[in-house]
Amino acid sequence: MKQFIGFLKKEFLHIFRDPRTMMIIFLLPIVQLLLFGKVINTDIQNSRIAILDQSHDNTTREITSKLVSSGYFVLGDELMPGDDVEDVFRKGKVKMVVTFGPEFEKSLERDGKADVQLLADASDPNTARILTNYASGIINDYVKKEKLQNLQLPNQINTEVRMLYNEGLKSVYMFVPGIMAMILMLISAMMTSISISKEKELGTMEVLLASPLKPIQIVLGKVTPYLLLSFINALTIILIGVFIFGVPIKGSFVFLMAESFLFIMMALSLGILISTVAPNQMVAMFISVLALMLPTILLSGFMFPIENMPLPLRILSHAMPPRWFIVIIKNIMLKGTGILFVWKETLILMFMTFVFIALSIKNFKIRLE
């Protein structure tokens, strides 16, 4: 036991004395979360629009003010009939132009219909689609509530859409679980694999092997600090998610942390496995980034929906541990479900952990070759 504590002490000294390691462990998660949450934000806020109003009546003015007060849009230019709309887009200042047809209010009250045109800059197709959806939603909503309630329209079907579990369609709800999976993978797997292969590279492994230390003590000594640090990171990410981005935790917090713990264990055993294969830090880093980071980002369903992937990639995504972890934490945090609903994913993670540990034990060498 004393041996083990001595080893732990040494590991913590390594970590605390290396500024790069410290940055990766303590700064990276926060920076990444804030970046994804704030900057790389697919939510629409304050998009600049231009209005081309050909009727200038009460209704068009009210619709305009509805659009602007929604928070999604800011009024950029008021265009005059005859202005070159394309020119406005080319300057790149506005994302959408709303054009009201002539005699808007009159024709609405007379015929129950009127013309409004939404022109969007689709050089960014996602944003364009979201903008036009929001705008037409706001316009229809206003027209229905304010103008048409007195009119009898035959056979009208009202579709009411509600976005469950994420009413505001906030992308940060998706990013927090995704970032958490990515950071835990990065710190647990990459840092352990690097720290073990560093001993190989610098020749200190030779001395450790020639000492009475058992392999299991070496591995546990290497892994334990990162287990603790990753756990702290998981907590930090959840706290930032809850208090800065307002992501709810509807399910049990303890259960959430327990699942995070399982995922960390999985990532750590993967890190050990990598280090048994990698002869030096460079290789360990390469394997970690290529085999862990990229698939985590691309194939786990964190950035791109798995359903849209071609079949081979969809099959491959089953082997990505973060895929299952993201499902689990989204269930716990957003839907508030318990183990009954995520037992399958939990079992898969346990199985993966078991496989990685078994392979690591098989591969770990008590000698130099």
Next chain:
Amino acid sequence: MISIQHISKSYKEVQAITDISLEVQKGELFGLIGPDGAGKTTLMRILMTLLIQDEGTATMNGFDIIKDYKKIRNMVGYMPGRFSLYQDLTVEENLNFFATVFKTTVSENYDLIRDIYIQIEPFKKRLAGKLSGGMKQKLALSCALIHKPEILILDEPTTGVDAVSRKEFWEMLKNLQQKGITILVSTPYMDEAMLCNRVALMQKGKVLDIDTPRNLVDGYTRKLYAIRSNDMHRLILDLRSYEKTDSAYAFGQYLHVTGKDDEVEATEFENYLMRKNHEDLEVHDIAPTIEDVFMELLQDTIV
């Protein structure tokens, strides 16, 4: 104390060591002498249970190096060829770490390392990576000694260390030997061979000879000349093309030269070289050193 029988080891295609047998007595300071690639490190790693030999057996203090590898790891102090301490830990932290790894404390075995550690103690708060070469070796030796090993295995401890530190290091080894520790040390420096009780001269994975350095030198019966001139490069070419020369190789500022037989006189070399227009010529007898013995053995194996 260390007994090696017919050990061979090859890496994929390279035969690293071939059929090595040797015995190291208790309390002996035994040297493995040979150039890079002679197989010294491989042999030491096999003894340290870090590699498994292809053939042969070896025991350390009666323990088999394969079966009883755990006992051996407890009992032997090892200093690998490369500096293998944690550069980002201080001198003191390194020492404490190795003490706990070997289930002991620094104070418990302080007696053994005091003479060595006292020299680096003023720098105990310094990171090991910031020490000079000589001090690194002293620290590494302290760490290897911290668990009071019965056998000490040192792989080229003085390579890359300045001359003064080398001398100090060997004095430390002598002191450790006084305390009853069996020491197996490897070195590429021939002059250090004279400081060992016995040496094994190694080349290309084979042991050429094992004896005390004194006996090895005494066993050298050839007549040896030291020759120099103002153009050493041409000198060595001329001498090697001379029909009465057996061997000629550079040795410090001189060439060491032997004749085809011991009848060849110094004057014959002198006359020959004068004809070749060498200036500032100097030819005289010289007593052989261990390096001459080694070169002689090498030549025998090549022929």
